[in-house]
Amino acid sequence: MDEKKYAKLEKDTSPKTPLMRNMIFAFLTGGTICLVGQFVSLFYMTYFDFTERTASNPTVATMIFFAMLLTGFGLYKKIGQFGGAGSAVPITGFGNAVISAAIEHKSEGYVLGVGGNMFKLAGSVILFGVFSAFVVALIKTILVKLGVVSW
DSSP states (O other), rough: OOHHHHHHHHHHSSOOHHHHHHHHHHHHHHHHHHHHHHHHHHHHHHHSOTTTTTTTTHHHHHHHHHHHHHHHTTHHHHHHHHGGGGGGGGGHHHHHHHHHHHTGGGGIIIIIIHHHHHHHHHHHHHHHHHHHHHHHHHHHHHHHHHTTSOO
């Protein structure tokens, strides 16, 4: 069978991807996660007297905790199956990826299995975040010293 016949056979027998349905579910899932994050942020601003700027750090930590908790109970997998890419919102997706690796390798022990494997992903993300923050701070410092921007 040549390539053209195989490509036609594959196209004819492969199930059609419900693209519009997948996009709507991803939008709804990602939007719901972001809506929960907004409520968490408003909670911190209302009850703990944070400003909009200072509420971001505890909000991020809370959303990561929620994602890790849902992953531990097996619910985040169901959210991902429903919402697809919408469940990969950066903050909750990071928490899910860290805990998933830890759960997957727990049979290898707590230090080498859980600790070693959960930081395979988290380590590179944290390293990139710290390095990016350093570069942005360096550029801002140079621009402030040159008088281009003010602090």
